Amino acid sequence: MNVKETARPLTVKELPAAERPRELLLAKGPAALSNAGLLAILLRTGTTKESVLRLAEQLLAKHGGLSGLGGLSPQEMSRLKGIGPAKAVTVVAAVELGKRMAALAAGERPVVRSPQDAAELMLPRLRYEKKELFIALLLSTKNHVLASPTLAVGTLSASVVDPRELFRAAINHNAASVILVHNHPSGDPTPSADDIALTRKMTEAGRLLDISVLDHLIIGDGKYVSLKEKGIL
Template identity: 60%
Template sequence: MQYLTLKELPAELRPRERLLANGAASLSDAELLAILLRTGTKQLSAVDLAEMLLVKTRGLPGLLDATVEELSCVKGIGPVKAVQVKAALELGRRLTLSPSAQRATVNSPDDAAALVMDGMRYLDREHFCALLLNTKNHVLSKETISVGTLNSSMVHPRELFKIAIKKSAAGVILVHNHPSGDPTPSSDDISITRRLIESGEILGISVLDHLIIGDNKFVSLKAKGLI
């Protein structure tokens, strides 16, 4: 079988060369994963294969939770690549658990907004996300729960709290963007938030706030007294 390697990509698209020139932070998740995979398949480049794997596992958190056996079943991965990926992810996990690792702490709506503003203010569709917090308000992770249309994003309680339970979160801060740039909450925004608060109370997971992100501005439903 003929494999497409990273060397077959144009120089400006090769993740290794881009990492050397601009640093690891300049690469996407798929490009970093492609460096670990090294080769793709006859139909897919290494980057394409990495993107497909991330889609199948619903991003890096799902990739971390997947077993070697599950990854090995993906065409183009196999046991050797699966072991390499799992080893790299385990090193990253251990780093985040080390005493020296500093987690972001959220003590106010401004703290939460600062963590998501740059990544969400320019999105062209509504993304409904959640910041998962432990009992000390340290951020465990930021999760994308759903992606909607230009002006709506639907979220079901089970999708949110399934992830929160899996991550052992004590509380969540809901976040979604308005592509129009205007963060004014709609009646749907308020009603969905109240429904999620009620669901969280049953499960013992507090919904602490809901931020709506606009163009370099935001609204906190809690600060506005809407929840």
């Protein structure tokens, strides 16, 4: 007698490589994911007919996008086929955490008004790094730090760091401006020709999108160089 295999929901691991949000988050950080990709990580599995990414897209479409999830109860979310109580509770809990973070007083977020402010914020994070990291300080209209994602790791150049990654992160966080930051593991923060070329490339791209690149800081061992203070930016 032939035993028919029971259909089961599709998991994130069974998605094509280009559609695996967990791997993308680990490789490039959460800012690189779409809203559906982030939601798919929370949902974990799809249905027997739809991948988890498609299920996430359906949930967003049904409720008018990300903002529509904010007022949903688990019961309302569970009306979509493939969203059971456990998935609905997970998403509602994540949304609530997001609301609480957004409700933090602006004064609790770091404010960057000068290259020194940015350097004091980033020196402890980068001073002892053995690899070169490229980080974006994403700022609000009042210069509060919204996020500081790492966008590249390794030897940096204008051809390696993609402006699309930087400005995708800025747009996702509704940033008004950005400060570029990277470290020199040698300890010497003197800018290289590649550093200057990268700065100019990012600045030109920012003008097209109306997102200002305020500065590019290079962090060394207990010291830094601001390309704005040097008159390069």
